[in-house]
Amino acid sequence: MVWRVLTASGNPLGLLVERRTLEPLWRTIQLATLVAVAAAVLGTGLAWLAVRTDLPGRRFWRIVIPLPLVYPSFVGAAAFISGLTPGGIVHDIFAALGMDLSLRLHGLFGSWLVLTLFTYPYVYLPVAARLSAMPTSLEENARLLGDTPGRAFRRVVLPQASSAIAAGSLLVFLYTVSDFGAVHLMRFETLTQTIFRTRLFDQDRSFTLALLLVALALAVVTAERRVARRSAPTEGIGDRYALLVPLGRWKTAATGACALVLGLALVAPTVSLADWGLLPYLDGRAGTSLRLDWADVVGPTWSTIWISAVTAVVAVAVLLPVAYLLARHRSSVGGIANGVVVGGFAIPGLVVALSLIFWTLHASPFEFLIGSMPVLVFAYVVHFGAQALRTAQVAVTTVPQRMDDAARLLGAGRLRRVTTVDLPLMAPGLAAGAGLVMLSTMKELPATLLISPIGFRTLATEIWNTYEASFLAETAVLALVLVAISAAMTWLLVVRPGRFPA
Amino acid sequence: MVNIGAASTTRPGQVGLGVSGLTVAYDGPPVLVDVSLGVDPGEIVALLGPSGSGKTTLLRSIAGLEKPASGSVSLGERIVSDHRVFLAPERRRVGMVFQDGALFPHLDVSRNVAYGLPRAERSSDRVTEALRMVGLESMAHRMPGSLSGGQRQRVALARALAPRPGVLLLDEPFSNLDATLRLQVRAEIHQLLVGLGITTLFVTHDQEEAFVVGDRVAVLRDGQIAQVGTPDELYLRPADRWVATFVGDANLFPISSHGETCATPVGTVPLSSPPGGPSEVLLRPEDLAVTDGDDGTVELVEYYGHDAMVVVRLDDGVAVRARTAADLPFSRGDRVGVAYAGSGAIVLPV
Known part of the structure; x- marks a missing residue:
């Protein structure tokens, strides 16, 4: 950079x-x-x-x-x-x-x-x-x-x-x-x-x-x-x-x-x-009628959900090994990886997007990636990775070393230990991390605006565009949908477990 | 002292355990220095030491969870760790019970116990059998979180025993239990281990626990073995001053003469052997009798029920501890006499 x-x-x-x-x-x-x-x-x-x-x-x-x-x-x-x-x-x-x-x-x-x-x-x-x-x-x-x-x-x-x-x-x-x-x-x-x-x-x-x-x-x-x-x-x-x-x-x-x-x-x-959002239905105030049909709501909703779910899964999959390294082995490699990931969160989404545009434009082998889904997901992962890393780290450290030792002494090899002890015990923590990434991705605006593929519309970009065009009723409906989804996610992840992985 | 283990028959499959010249070091000074210890097949050995003495490290080295810097570990005929070989813990056939049990919280009791069994045996009677051994067959489908501390330790034991390990290691298995429960669980597990005749090495910092459960006790101090022996050997003939005071109450007085007896604040005491240099004489509280007399004042009375410990401040300023019978003819502040009632005191080099 x-x-x-x-x-x-x-x-x-x-x-x-x-x-x-x-x-x-x-x-x-x-x-x-x-x-x-x-x-x-x-x-x-x-x-x-x-x-x-x-x-x-x-x-x-x-x-x-x-x-x-x-x-x-x-x-x-x-x-x-x-x-x-x-x-x-x-x-x-x-x-x-x-x-x-x-x-x-x-x-x-x-x-x-x-x-x-x-x-x-x-x-x-x-x-x-x-x-x-x-x-x-x-x-x-x-x-x-x-x-x-x-x-x-x-x-x-x-x-x-x-x-x-x-x-x-x-x-x-x-x-x-x-x-x-x-x-x-x-x-x-x-x-x-x-x-x-x-x-x-x-x-x-x-x-x-x-x-x-x-x-x-x-x-x-x-x-x-x-x-x-x-x-x-x-x-x-x-x-x-x-x-x-x-x-x-x-x-x-x-x-x-x-x-x-x-x-x-x-x-x-x-x-x-x-x-x-609702008044135009009731009294048609200010002459506005809703320039919005079902497809305009369902489409962006669906793409918002799936892009953020993909991002969440990718983020956790990529960062779990880093978290593992950090929690179980104190090594300089882990420390550096940690720094990189945490730094990623500090870098604003807008800057991540700009630098990715730069790379895809100027480094010819990546040119075909311009405005493609993988780039968008990559940007999200870079930006929100730290959230997944923190929770994954907490998840790894909640599995005491003794559990692993106990499994070893009972004759379990590495693969069996990971699949039967570590992963099941970490699952709730990892799910929470994935959820946090998903929540943040849904709400992200500038990176999505800049590098999402042409024609790819999420709730965030649609809200932005309708508001900029002063279609306030449409903005309101879309915003309420986004807020409802993220409220449901927040309830599942943050309020219900009663803890927040800080 | 309890010594049932030696009398029980050794079951087939039990192997002895040998540690020789083991040194474990991390970054700083070594945690274990040249430790050698043998456990016979079917024997229960207690590893006793204050915290930080390296006893858990020794246990973990035998299990293969720590890699020794030098020395060897053998299980039966098989060397599992020396300068060339290092067998992974999962291949050592060693059972271990951790301080807090370390039960897998996401598996129920029966699946915890089945964890170490070969796939074919996991749904066999072996799980029930192991749970029956610890008296918990009715708990097979409970989750670990819903068990009491004592139950958890017994499940952990069943889990360690289920795969029929050659050697069993226990890491302070009773220390997380409260006092009454601890005695009960300890008695149950002691009985079970003796009955099974399984080779056992268990770590404790509690002298009483080591004496009660161990056929032999190895005392560890600063990463080195201070003394190995049966409980009565340790108590009656400790190797040095440190062991003497660590395994029980001790009155120690310097010896000034060279003969068969020596003068102490409680009178002249016969010695079991003449001192060979600067020495101290060890008088256990049971060796002292509190009598009618005028040697000192009762300063403190610790009443235990089966007996009592009396601290008498002698007139020359020395305080001595004496164990007396449960009926106390005196109380704090009374004038009493103190006399040696043993048959020959142990001499410890200074």
């Missing part, structure tokens, strides 16, 4: 320091930092409320809080914007009340709000898992040694959860940096926008910026790893009789906060989309 930039651009260093380069970079860092911090606060707070306090309806909240994960951020952004425009439900409600609400969400604030609302589950899930796995004796001891609940939280719980918070915030940061759809809709020009805009006419700039984006992502990943290595949380099994912090008079406020967050992140976009 470096090679591509060096050969393609005349004066990369000059470009790097130009104002037109620095501005989007600054905006990107600004946005990503703000979103990561907000998501960290929101995710940690909600996790604490749902896991460690006597919040009324905890069980319900625990299921619902991670659900905004099902919204691709660009769909969420579209829902917010369209809800506030004339004809949108929020605007109409205020209009009915006699108020002209000409509020338009855009720019830094809009991007920040939307991205925070749809990414905080990345922090919530690992932190909630960490908090419920943390031995309560730690917090109890802090209390017995004289700490108030608040001080115990700050002095014991937070340090214990810090690595989970950091890991979650890192994901949010990377997500924001590589986000394309939401910031585009909010007219906030970050690096991804500039790269996309200049990819055809100013390739030098586009590639240089892409490299900059990669460098930014990798720098953050490296920094996080460095910090993560220093903290080793106490392991332990969560107590059945967990000590719950009584909220007392804050109970109503806490419930209200949860309701507000979910109202904004889950209810509002869904209602807004449903409003746009």
Whole structure:
């Protein structure tokens, strides 16, 4: 990739320091930092409320809080914007009340709000898992040694959860940096926008910026790893009789906060989309009739499902050996492979797509691959491989070495051990990993837009195209289908097993 | 001491186990240094040592799960590991029970037990037979997760025994069980092993467990064998001070004279052999009698039911431990006398 930039651009260093380069970079860092911090606060707070306090309806909240994960951020952004425009439900409600609400969400604030609302589950899930796995004796001891609940939280719980918070915030940061759809809709020009805009006419700039984006992502990943290595949380099994912090008079406020967050992140976009999607059937408002028939919904739905399923299977098949190597044999080969795969996640999908286009265009033996399915799947695997790797690694380490030893002493050779002991024990973890990849692939936009074969339409690209063409009703229907599918996946993978492989 | 194993007949198929000059080293200093140990066919040997002494490493080397740096391991006539040969664990015909059982959580009890059997035998009576041995034939279709700790260990034993291994290795098999259950499971498994007459090497850090179950006990310290012997040999004639204190309570006093007796804080004590250099005399708590008298003050009483341990602080400042009968004519703070009641004390070189 470096090679591509060096050969393609005349004066990369000059470009790097130009104002037109620095501005989007600054905006990107600004946005990503703000979103990561907000998501960290929101995710940690909600996790604490749902896991460690006597919040009324905890069980319900625990299921619902991670659900905004099902919204691709660009769909969420579209829902917010369209809800506030004339004809949108929020605007109409205020209009009915006699108020002209000409509020338009855009720019830094809009991007920040939307991205925070749809990414905080990345922090919530690992932190909630960490908090419920943390031995309560730690917090109890802090209390017995004289700490108030608040001080115990700050002095014991937070340090214990810090690595989970950091890991979650890192994901949010990377997500924001590589986000394309939401910031585009909010007219906030970050690096991804500039790269996309200049990819055809100013390739030098586009590639240089892409490299900059990669460098930014990798720098953050490296920094996080460095910090993560220093903290080793106490392991332990969560107590059945967990000590719950009584909220007392804050109970109503806490419930209200949860309701507000979910109202904004889950209810509002869904209602807004449903409003746009369903009203034309009811009153034919604004003269729109749905330019959409069954085939237009079923086709993209089907291709979305199968391409993401193929990607998931390929990702797990490719990464299982790497995970095996990492977990069972500490070797430098494994370490390098790990770095490569994790780096892949840090690289935005847009950049992966661009570099693949470059390779297929410029390396003649691969020319026939331009715009083919394998390239698309390859791009997805590179981008989302880390998710499968993490879960596969967890799956491998959940099979204790003793199991393997026991099987050996009972006379089982390598093949028999793998098929009768390792794989069956790893299956649930691997399925979860595959599911995560599938979920991410479904929601992916820029890479799909750029390198999917001509005529290959997924739900994400169709939503994008109909929205860009202002067919809001069609957008809404497709978005609701996508959200429904990913909600089902999320429920199966994340909520039901009650754990998140962080 | 229990010594039934020696009396039981050795079943055909049981082989002896020999370890000779075994050294195991990873990156740092060696974990095992020149260890030699023999287990006769049908014998139960306990491998006793504090944590970190290398006992589990020795067990794993015999199983083939660790590769020794030098030395040899033989099972019966067959050398399974030396500088030329290294037989893979799956081909050694060694049964092993792990600390936590290591049952396959996705297979039910009968399929766990069948795992090590040749394909043709997996659905035969052998599985039921093995489960009957451990008294769990009614649990054949339970999943491991639904078993108690003791049941899990017994299934693990049935699984290890089902393929009729030549040698059985047990790695702290009772340490994950709580106290009452441990005694019960230990007694059951002990009886079973003795009844089967299977060659067994088992690892423990519990001196009592080693004495109760082992026909012989090998004491391991810092990767080296400190002493091998029957439990009574170890207790009554320990090789050195360290073994003496590791296998039981000990009162040790320096010897200043060179004769057949020596002076100690509890009076003059006859020696079983004259000291040949700077030495200490070992007085076990049973060798001391607490009497009416005025030698010291009762500082602590540990009451066990079948007997009691009394710590007496003598007037010269030395504390001694004495074992007394269950009826205690004195209590904490009383003035008592202490006297030697044995027939000749062991001399240990310093």
